[in-house]
Amino acid sequence: DAGVIQSPRHEVTEMGQEVTLRCKPISGHNSLFWYRQTMMRGLELLIYFNNNVPIDDSGMPEDRFSAKMPNASFSTLKIQPSEPRDSAVYFCASSSGGKDQPQHFGDGTRLSIL
Amino acid sequence: QKEVEQDPGPLSVPEGAIVSLNCTYSNSAFQYFMWYRQYSRKGPELLMYTYSSGNKEDGRFTAQVDKSSKYISLFIRDSQPSDSATYLCAMKAGGSEKLVFGKGTKLTVNP
Numbered sequence: 001d002a003g004v005i006q007s008p009r010h011e012v013t014e015m016g017q018e019v020t021l022r023c024k025p026i027s028g029h030n031s032l033f034w035y036r037q038t039m040m041r042g043l044e045l046l047i048y049f050n051n052n053v054p055i056d057d058s059g060m061p062e063d064r065f066s067a068k069m070p071n072a073s074f075s076t077l078k079i080q081p082s083e084p085r086d087s088a089v090y091f092c093a094s095s096s097g098g099k100d101q102p103q104h105f106g107d108g109t110r111l112s113i114l
Numbered sequence: 115q116k117e118v119e120q121d122p123g124p125l126s127v128p129e130g131a132i133v134s135l136n137c138t139y140s141n142s143a144f145q146y147f148m149w150y151r152q153y154s155r156k157g158p159e160l161l162m163y164t165y166s167s168g169n170k171e172d173g174r175f176t177a178q179v180d181k182s183s184k185y186i187s188l189f190i191r192d193s194q195p196s197d198s199a200t201y202l203c204a205m206k207a208g209g210s211e212k213l214v215f216g217k218g219t220k221l222t223v224n225p
Contacts, residue, residue: 004157031211033211033213041217042202042215042216042217042218043158043202043215043217043218044215045212045213045214048211048212050211055211056212091157091158093157095211097211100146100165102148102160102163103160103213104160105150105157105158105159106157107155107156107157108155108156108157110155
């Protein structure tokens with residue numbers, strides 16, 4: 001079975017550029033989560049969607065970050081403009097919904113902002 | 115105080131040792147408790163999932179939850195070099211899909 005697919009796996013770009021991270025959830029899953037992982041702060045939830053609708057975006061650090069889920073099989077996380085402090089590993093996860101369903105993670109996008 | 119506290123280690127043990135990993139938490143609303151394993155440059159992989167207090171065993175792995183002490187543990191018996199990874203505890207309240215993670219404990223099992 002295909003798991004959560006993220007692209008690109010690595011991204012290196014200069015400060016001020018727009019960055020777009022992509023995620024394809026597991027087929028049939030209706031909840032999608034975006035996380036950021038850093039050494040200092042660990043794994044933090046940024047935003048999550050249920051049935052393509054954003055439910056909680058309280059973890060989004062600032063207005064430079066935005067996320068969309070135009071359909072059940074695709075989501076994007078965009079940073080514009082990017083800053084060096086945005087450098088981190090960004091993970092996408094999906095679940096089949098419901099309070100007792102586990103989340104399954106992709107292998108992440110390693111983002112470096114120079 | 116952070117919602118979830120986890121000793122980052124690192125923890126280094128010889129092959130065959132019993133490993134104990136722990137997390138404490140402060141939010142009494144947490145009801146679902148998980149352990150994820152994360153290999154280098156990979157995403158977290160669900161290892162154990164328990165609801166409320168008690169023990170759950172799966173092969174060499176045992177998860178324990180003590181809600182009265184707000185303390186959860188993961189035990190690994192007969193540890194193997196392939197168990198070398200970072201172990202993250204995670205938990206969520208009963209009415210929520212939001213997971214709160216510990217920072218992870220880096221484990222190395224030496225052959």
